[in-house]
Amino acid sequence: MSEYIIEMLNITKEFPGIKANDDITLQVKKGEIHALLGENGAGKSTLMSILFGLYQPDSGIIRIRGQEVHVTGPRVANDLGIGMTHQHFKLVHNFTVLQSIILGVETVKAGFLKMDEAREKIVALSEKYGLKVDPDAMIEDITVGMQQRVEILKMLYRDNDILIFDEPTAVLTPHEIDDLMDIMKNLAAEGKSILFITHKLNEIKEVADRCSVLRRGKLIGVIDVDATDKETMSEMMVGRKVNFDVIKEDRKVGDEVLRVESLTVKNPLAGHNKNLVNGATFNVRRGEIACIAGVDGNGQSQLVYALTGLMKQDSGKITLLGEDVSKKTVRYRSIHGIGHIPEDRHRYGLILDYNLEENLVLQTYFTPRFQKHGFLKKADISEYADKLIKKFDIRSGQGGKTIARSMSGGNQQKAIVAREIDRDIDLLIAVQPTRGLDVGAIESIYKFLVAQRDENKAVLIISLDLDEVFHLADRILVIYEGEIVGNLDPDKTTAKELGLYMAGSKRGEVTL
Amino acid sequence: MKKPVFLEKLLKPKDRTFGTVLLNLNLLSALMAIVVGMLFGLIIMLISNPSQALGGFGAIIISPITGGPRVIGQVLYFATPLILTGLGVGFAFKTGLFNIGASGQFTMGGYAAIMIGVYGGNLGGFQWVIGILVATVAGAAWASIPGLLKAYANVHEVISSIMMNYIGMYLVNYLIRKTCYNSLKNESLAVMPSANIPKMGLNHIFPGSFVNGGFIIALIAVAVVYIILQKTTFGYELKAVGYNKDAAKYAGINEKKSIVYSMMISGALCGLGGALIYLAGTGKQYTVVDILANEGFNGIVVALLGLSHPIGVALGALFIGYITVGGFNMQLYDFVPEIINIITATIIYSAACALIFKGLFHKIFKKKSAAIDLNGHPIENLRAVSDAPPPPEPQDQQKKGGER
Numbered sequence: 001m002s003e004y005i006i007e008m009l010n011i012t013k014e015f016p017g018i019k020a021n022d023d024i025t026l027q028v029k030k031g032e033i034h035a036l037l038g039e040n041g042a043g044k045s046t047l048m049s050i051l052f053g054l055y056q057p058d059s060g061i062i063r064i065r066g067q068e069v070h071v072t073g074p075r076v077a078n079d080l081g082i083g084m085t086h087q088h089f090k091l092v093h094n095f096t097v098l099q100s101i102i103l104g105v106e107t108v109k110a111g112f113l114k115m116d117e118a119r120e121k122i123v124a125l126s127e128k129y130g131l132k133v134d135p136d137a138m139i140e141d142i143t144v145g146m147q148q149r150v151e152i153l154k155m156l157y158r159d160n161d162i163l164i165f166d167e168p169t170a171v172l173t174p175h176e177i178d179d180l181m182d183i184m185k186n187l188a189a190e191g192k193s194i195l196f197i198t199h200k201l202n203e204i205k206e207v208a209d210r211c212s213v214l215r216r217g218k219l220i221g222v223i224d225v226d227a228t229d230k231e232t233m234s235e236m237m238v239g240r241k242v243n244f245d246v247i248k249e250d251r252k253v254g255d256e257v258l259r260v261e262s263l264t265v266k267n268p269l270a271g272h273n274k275n276l277v278n279g280a281t282f283n284v285r286r287g288e289i290a291c292i293a294g295v296d297g298n299g300q301s302q303l304v305y306a307l308t309g310l311m312k313q314d315s316g317k318i319t320l321l322g323e324d325v326s327k328k329t330v331r332y333r334s335i336h337g338i339g340h341i342p343e344d345r346h347r348y349g350l351i352l353d354y355n356l357e358e359n360l361v362l363q364t365y366f367t368p369r370f371q372k373h374g375f376l377k378k379a380d381i382s383e384y385a386d387k388l389i390k391k392f393d394i395r396s397g398q399g400g401k402t403i404a405r406s407m408s409g410g411n412q413q414k415a416i417v418a419r420e421i422d423r424d425i426d427l428l429i430a431v432q433p434t435r436g437l438d439v440g441a442i443e444s445i446y447k448f449l450v451a452q453r454d455e456n457k458a459v460l461i462i463s464l465d466l467d468e469v470f471h472l473a474d475r476i477l478v479i480y481e482g483e484i485v486g487n488l489d490p491d492k493t494t495a496k497e498l499g500l501y502m503a504g505s506k507r508g509e510v511t512l
Numbered sequence: 513m514k515k516p517v518f519l520e521k522l523l524k525p526k527d528r529t530f531g532t533v534l535l536n537l538n539l540l541s542a543l544m545a546i547v548v549g550m551l552f553g554l555i556i557m558l559i560s561n562p563s564q565a566l567g568g569f570g571a572i573i574i575s576p577i578t579g580g581p582r583v584i585g586q587v588l589y590f591a592t593p594l595i596l597t598g599l600g601v602g603f604a605f606k607t608g609l610f611n612i613g614a615s616g617q618f619t620m621g622g623y624a625a626i627m628i629g630v631y632g633g634n635l636g637g638f639q640w641v642i643g644i645l646v647a648t649v650a651g652a653a654w655a656s657i658p659g660l661l662k663a664y665a666n667v668h669e670v671i672s673s674i675m676m677n678y679i680g681m682y683l684v685n686y687l688i689r690k691t692c693y694n695s696l697k698n699e700s701l702a703v704m705p706s707a708n709i710p711k712m713g714l715n716h717i718f719p720g721s722f723v724n725g726g727f728i729i730a731l732i733a734v735a736v737v738y739i740i741l742q743k744t745t746f747g748y749e750l751k752a753v754g755y756n757k758d759a760a761k762y763a764g765i766n767e768k769k770s771i772v773y774s775m776m777i778s779g780a781l782c783g784l785g786g787a788l789i790y791l792a793g794t795g796k797q798y799t800v801v802d803i804l805a806n807e808g809f810n811g812i813v814v815a816l817l818g819l820s821h822p823i824g825v826a827l828g829a830l831f832i833g834y835i836t837v838g839g840f841n842m843q844l845y846d847f848v849p850e851i852i853n854i855i856t857a858t859i860i861y862s863a864a865c866a867l868i869f870k871g872l873f874h875k876i877f878k879k880k881s882a883a884i885d886l887n888g889h890p891i892e893n894l895r896a897v898s899d900a901p902p903p904p905e906p907q908d909q910q911k912k913g914g915e916r
Contacts, residue, residue, distance in 0.1 A: 308762075310761060310762060329764065329766075330761065330762065330763075330764040331763075331764025331765075332764075334763075334764050335764075340762070342762060347756070347758045347759065348758050348759050348761075348762040349759065349762070350756075350759060351752050351755045351756045351759050351760070352755070352756065353755045353756075354751075354752070354755065358748070362752075362759070362763045363763055363764070365745055365748055366745055371745045374744050374745055374746060375743050375744055375745070376743060376744065376745055376748060378743075
């Protein structure tokens with residue numbers, strides 16, 4: 001028998017117009033943690049989806065435990081002992097944790113579900129691995145971090161011994177990441193084989209034994225993690241040296257643009273007494289980038305909704321350029337200086353069925369520049385759109401006439417950024433502005449954000465990504481359970497320290 | 513293999529300009545739906561009356577165009593109210609609402625027009641104009657109720673507008689008996705001649721037919737709806753709310769008001785349709801029976817067939833008018849009226865499936881043209897070009913070359 005538990009040999013998978021996997025060979029030994037490193041779009045997720053049976057390869061063979069297999073679907077994969085936590089969790093939102101975990105492998109007696117055994121097993125597993133979850137909580141009510149634990153429990157519940165982790169650390173605090181790393185090591189020590197998809201070199205260094213590097217659908221190389229330094233790995237991954245250190249000239253911070261005092265948003269759901277935003281107090285001044293760091297689900301979204309007027313606050317005061325805007329409409333705030341790059345660009349940022357030029361005037365279509373007597377000035381709109389497309393290098397199939405839905409995520413985001421900063425704003429609120437984007441797009445978004453600061457605008461960034469926070473921030477605000485618990489200077493703060501604030505184990509006074 | 517030119521054209525994305533709307537997948541799917549419906553109709557005819565089937569089928573297809581100006585005028589006459597209800601339903605579709613209450617709004621509009629027609633004698637030459645306006649307002653008012661419920665109480669408009677159909681129908685039956693009842697014929701009193709919409713010259717073009725100025729009013733409505741939807745900031749806002757309520761809210765659009773306005777405009781069009789039928793000067797009266805007005809439901813069909821585009825709606829309504837008139841002529845071929853109704857209903861039914869055909873064509877062409885999507889981009893994620901937006905992506909990506 002071969003020493004490899006998983007062998008994917010010469011896998012090729014072509015999507016219309018793109019070779020997602022081009023002759024990739026991946027071999028994983030039993031009991032090892034094998035990292036799969038690559039940028040977005042490098043083909044990692046496709047390769048794993050093939051292993052998990054979600055896609056069929058165009059050519060190439062898969063051997064599990066030395067046997068050639070055809071993984072025709074997730075159930076087949078499950079029978080082969082393969083489990084996967086997906087990057088986008090595949091959970092039923094109105095099921096309980098318990099129901100979600102047993103979905104598909106329910107124990108049944110005479111047609112009735114037998115939940116008790118399942119519950120015992122889940123409780124035992126969650127204690128054994130420190131994966132604390134409430135089995136009766138609804139998926140929609142628990143945080144993304146919790147949902148991930150549910151995904152891991154799902155694999156363990158199914159007694160899978162080949163575990164695929166698809167970018168599992170994205171939403172976790174540094175402390176939680178440490179825990180997860182320990183869990184992974186334990187699992188490997190018990191003989192489970194782990195495939196770990198990531199682009200975080202630190203994590204690979206910490207847990208992985210070997211690492212396969214993919215770039216643009218091709219296997220670049222397989223390396224021994226201990227014998228390779230991070231610089232080499234990153235170069236293999238991106239194919240060039242990338243320097244994200246944003247060059248920011250020193251600036252004097254100017255007047256206060258936004259002042260938030262004791263802002264509170266209650267949870268509208270019945271029975272939830274914990275406030276979503278709980279007396280948040282902070283300010284943002286001209287010429288600075290303030291970053292709100294925090295673990296997902298600590299009230300960031302609601303804070304931004306309240307600031308922009310999408311959600312009513314229950315108490316507290318929002319002052320924009322000296323004016324109390326707490327009770328003003330979304331449009332009032334938008335035309336009085338707030339630009340907003342929303343967290344979810346498909347839900348809030350764009351009307352996907354409108355074309356690019358219609359989307360580019362979404363915040364200004366009603367101004368005399370683009371309408372007269374209620375009629376849209378289409379020629380002016382097109383001209384303006386062409387200008388923005390050029391200035392911000394928004395790429396699309398048919399220029400301004402491209403339906404937004406068909407554009408790539410990076411270009412959609414650029415369109416939103418272009419729209420929000422190319423009008424007369426004083427404060428730019430950007431929520432996870434680089435979420436889901438590739439390197440090139442991230443670079444240009446960073447450039448635009450810093451340019452805003454250098455033009456003496458106030459910039460407020462909400463980010464879950466610590467590296468992003470440290471790259472961009474002039475000042476770090478930490479949000480924990482809806483409250484701003486830290487006001488830190490990035491030059492005097494370490495990631496570890498920031499993590500303690502984010503995890504709620506340390507807090508400071510925030511004074512205005 | 514090189515694709516034929518017409519396929520290339522069909523595969524171009526939906527360009528919302530007037531000229532190109534006819535040249536895309538939508539038209540093809542609507543036509544396909546009609547053809548399939550016709551074939552079903554033929555099969556039913558072959559089963560029910562084989563010897564007469566081909567003659568009868570010919571009557572449906574051929575008789576309206578070969579019947580001369582009078583018959584063509586009849587087609588326009590039957591299409592007129594359907595253009596309005598179709599526009600109404602289509603307008604709601606375009607703005608993200610399913611106004612299944614077209615029937616009730618049509619009935620309310622019809623009643624308002626009848627009242628003005630019967631009792632508005634002192635309005636003189638303006639009687640028909642006022643009748644039309646009041647009907648429009650009545651339709652809008654009736655539709656505003658489900659609109660308000662949807663916007664402010666989150667009651668689904670399908671449920672509330674269905675209910676409003678029945679309330680409207682029974683209310684009008686009751687009101688007719690109370691206010692303008694002809695008990696001999698169990699229908700509303702005849703409207704005054706001065707309340708009838710003028711022929712506007714159509715009687716010279718289509719002599720002997722029922723067609724009247726209402727058809728021209730319907731065409732004006734088509735143009736107005738087109739302009740509102742395509743050219744105005746108002747239409748931009750309403751469509752924005754229809755496509756994506758959250759993004760509209762983000763852009764500062766009052767999405768609740770927009771929903772109410774959309775429903776009201778939709779209802780106004782349906783109400784106007786009611787006026788155009790009872791003020792047509794054809795002697796048609798409101799019959800007091802417990803049946804929901806057909807025109808409302810056919811309006812849904814017309815809107816689906818026309819894929820909610822105003823011009824598509826007009827064509828769809830003309831089609832239904834056409835097979836209605838063709839159906840009358842089938843009686844020459846020994847088909848009982850029930851069979852005729854079944855056949856026309858089958859065709860309409862299939863026409864309503866235009867969207868299914870659209871999906872089907874989409875699939876077929878996608879396979880053939882796999883390399884690029886509708887905008888010439890490689891398709892990596894098929895979901896990106898289908899209707900459902902991709903799921904939100906968890907935060908991840910920071911490709912850091914090195915560490916800090």
